[in-house]
Amino acid sequence: xxxxxxxxxxxxxxxxxxxxxxxxxxxxxxxxxxxxxxxxxxxxxxxxxxxxxxxxxxxxxxxxxxxxxxxxxxxxxxxxxxxxxxxxxxxxxxxxxxxxxxxxxxxxxxxxxxxxxxxxxxxxxxxxxxxxxxxxxxxxxxxxxxxxxxxxxxxxxxxxxxxxxxxxxxxxxxxxxxxxxxxxxxxxxxxxxxxxxxxxxxxxxxxxxxxxxxxxxxxxxxxxxxxxxxxxxxxxxxxxxxxxxxxxxxxxxxxxxxxxxxxxxxxxxxxxxxxxxxxxxxxxxxxx
Amino acid sequence: xxxxxxxxxxxxxxxxxxxxxxxxxxxxxxxxxxxxxxxxxxxxxxxxxxxxxxxxxxxxxxxxxxxxxxxxxxxxxxxxxxxxxxxxxxxxxxxxxxxxxxxxxxxxxxxxxxxxxxxxxxxxxxxxxxxxxxxxxxxxxxxxxxxxxxxxxxxxxxxxxxxxxxxxxxxxxxxxxxxxxxxxxxxxxxxxxxxxxxxxxxxxxxxxxxxxxxxxxxxxxxxxxxxxxxxxxxxxxxxxxxxxxxxxxxxxxxxxxxxxxxxxxxxxxxxxxxxxxxxxxxxxxxxxxxxxxxxxxxxxxxxxxxxxxxxxxxxxxxxxxxxxxxxxxxxxxxxxxxxxxxxxxxxx
Numbered sequence: 001x002x003x004x005x006x007x008x009x010x011x012x013x014x015x016x017x018x019x020x021x022x023x024x025x026x027x028x029x030x031x032x033x034x035x036x037x038x039x040x041x042x043x044x045x046x047x048x049x050x051x052x053x054x055x056x057x058x059x060x061x062x063x064x065x066x067x068x069x070x071x072x073x074x075x076x077x078x079x080x081x082x083x084x085x086x087x088x089x090x091x092x093x094x095x096x097x098x099x100x101x102x103x104x105x106x107x108x109x110x111x112x113x114x115x116x117x118x119x120x121x122x123x124x125x126x127x128x129x130x131x132x133x134x135x136x137x138x139x140x141x142x143x144x145x146x147x148x149x150x151x152x153x154x155x156x157x158x159x160x161x162x163x164x165x166x167x168x169x170x171x172x173x174x175x176x177x178x179x180x181x182x183x184x185x186x187x188x189x190x191x192x193x194x195x196x197x198x199x200x201x202x203x204x205x206x207x208x209x210x211x212x213x214x215x216x217x218x219x220x221x222x223x224x225x226x227x228x229x230x231x232x233x234x235x236x237x238x239x240x241x242x243x244x245x246x247x248x249x250x251x252x253x254x255x256x257x258x259x260x261x262x263x264x265x266x267x268x269x270x271x272x273x274x275x276x277x278x279x280x281x282x283x284x285x286x287x288x
Numbered sequence: 289x290x291x292x293x294x295x296x297x298x299x300x301x302x303x304x305x306x307x308x309x310x311x312x313x314x315x316x317x318x319x320x321x322x323x324x325x326x327x328x329x330x331x332x333x334x335x336x337x338x339x340x341x342x343x344x345x346x347x348x349x350x351x352x353x354x355x356x357x358x359x360x361x362x363x364x365x366x367x368x369x370x371x372x373x374x375x376x377x378x379x380x381x382x383x384x385x386x387x388x389x390x391x392x393x394x395x396x397x398x399x400x401x402x403x404x405x406x407x408x409x410x411x412x413x414x415x416x417x418x419x420x421x422x423x424x425x426x427x428x429x430x431x432x433x434x435x436x437x438x439x440x441x442x443x444x445x446x447x448x449x450x451x452x453x454x455x456x457x458x459x460x461x462x463x464x465x466x467x468x469x470x471x472x473x474x475x476x477x478x479x480x481x482x483x484x485x486x487x488x489x490x491x492x493x494x495x496x497x498x499x500x501x502x503x504x505x506x507x508x509x510x511x512x513x514x515x516x517x518x519x520x521x522x523x524x525x526x527x528x529x530x531x532x533x534x535x536x537x538x539x540x541x542x543x544x545x546x547x548x549x550x551x552x553x554x555x556x557x558x559x560x561x562x563x564x565x566x567x568x569x570x571x572x573x574x575x576x577x578x579x580x581x582x583x584x585x586x587x588x589x590x591x592x593x594x595x596x597x598x599x600x601x602x603x604x605x606x607x608x609x610x611x612x613x614x615x616x617x618x619x620x621x622x623x624x625x626x627x628x629x630x631x632x633x634x635x636x
Contacts, residue, residue, distance in 0.1 A: 036425075080617035089365065089425070090567055090616035094609050097560055101605030108600040109318055215429055222426070256441035260434040267422075267430045274421040 007243050009130055013201065015239030016135045017042065020193035021217035022224070022231045023138075023145050024186025029226040030149060031182035032162035032175075036092035037077050039214020040099030041187055045070040045194020047103040050117060050205040051110060059123045059199050063134065067191035073099070074187025082179045096214070104207045116206045124203035125196075132200035134192055141189070145228040158182060190214070212263070219266050223273055234269070241265035299618040300568070307611035311603060320597040329604070332592020333585040340472040344543070345556070346584035347474070351481045351536035352562030353580035354488055358532070359424075359525040360571040361492065362504040366526060368428030369533045369559030371435030372409050376402035376534025378439040380541045381447070381548035384460040391463030398464070399480075399538050406534015407527045409435060414526035418519045424526070436554060443550040455550035466542045477539035484532060489573035501525070505571070533559075557605070561587065564608050568615060583608060 053062030224230025245258030312322035416427035569575030590601035
């Protein structure tokens, strides 16, 4: 049987890092900041969680450190794009590059190994009912984010900042403050995503181990139109693609085909949704 | 005098200096002497032992820097360099292995085939943006992964060298190779890439098309008003961009070790280094060449630094990214990379 509960379970496990990162990306998008640095922030989270867990023996401190480190890393985007009004796209690309270089550099200076750090005594996250606590946290975060954005003053102001910054500023809401908040929160969420990837899905650190998941999260934000539930569905799609890929590999398909599956599925979903969105009549004469 | 102080104040000089200073702090942090380390980078990359390797690496870095600079000049970011380059490489390998033509013609055919494969694949990303509304940034990047997987599959299964434990194709037949200079690994590929750079410089500086591209980069709405057809331009620029990336892949296969080795084109990170160089130079032709060669020196010199000071060579990658972080924070590029970005640039 191809579609069974096992497949769903592994899909749910695969989606957690994407979901956490994409929720962060969605908050930024709502605040009017395009964040493509998710991949780099996640990778910083991966390394910090492994290093901290290794030195303290506690995966929980690893998770905490990952959240803090990625939040600190996200300040680059906040200061660069919000305060200095630099280009968020270029900053995001540079942050992704910097994270790959920095974590590989630290891997070699701190652990003296190249490629992969893998040790039996490295403590990973415990499983409760087959999932890490971070997985449950990610589902709770969807609900919290949804309520925040639709009901709470902070969320409504955040959206206001993203949609009409001038109007928000006129009402005494500081766009910069809300944008900083959204970017830092996305850092925390990406840090957790990284910890989940390095201490939950597996227990090791490999150079560039995010392998494009941060980019998938960026796409999930677009697919889900930056709404928490939409993002959840998009992440689920990716999780299913990854899980189905593993299953097919077990049935004898080469690894390369399954490696490519999540990207192809994501791209396909992107085509379908944008094509449908474009068929609706335009209300304004769009200039572009 | 004013020129010198002006240059010092320019964001570019500032960013490069800031990168070098932060790199020095990293070196101090690992207990190495920054002066010795930087000296090792320069002598290692430009000394008699390293210059050949720098020019070989430089061929790929410069090729991809140009490939990514050409659309960037019009404000388009192509993140799919890896996929386009690898498809170019594997297509050139297949052409080289199976072409019935004499060797010199096969070489030319393989180069053209690599170029066409890269161009065709990049056009796919452009079509995604033009007709399906998927931003180029995202479509080009996502398309890159399946292409890399496909090439990897071909090199590991149908085209694999029998009896070898390495994931690589058979070696190309005798004579199916780009002529090398002396006994170095530097090939005619360097000349091809240099010609591409010259053509880019000429087009940018002296032709109406180059002017149109620059204007589109500076102000897309104005250029649309002035009659530049955006979709067509995206298509053409992406074809050129992917074609160059594919050519770099083909050059890689037609040079030592004269075969397609899985990962050998993507592992050194030419795409990202090239993009960094193009961003650093704001895609200006001469600046892109200088920045690409600068990064090639860093990349090759990093190995020498690792040997003499035991500081990991990844430091040079950190340096590159820091330079761009500083530059991006102080410079603003035209905001047409993402559909809804005009609003955001007004937001802050």
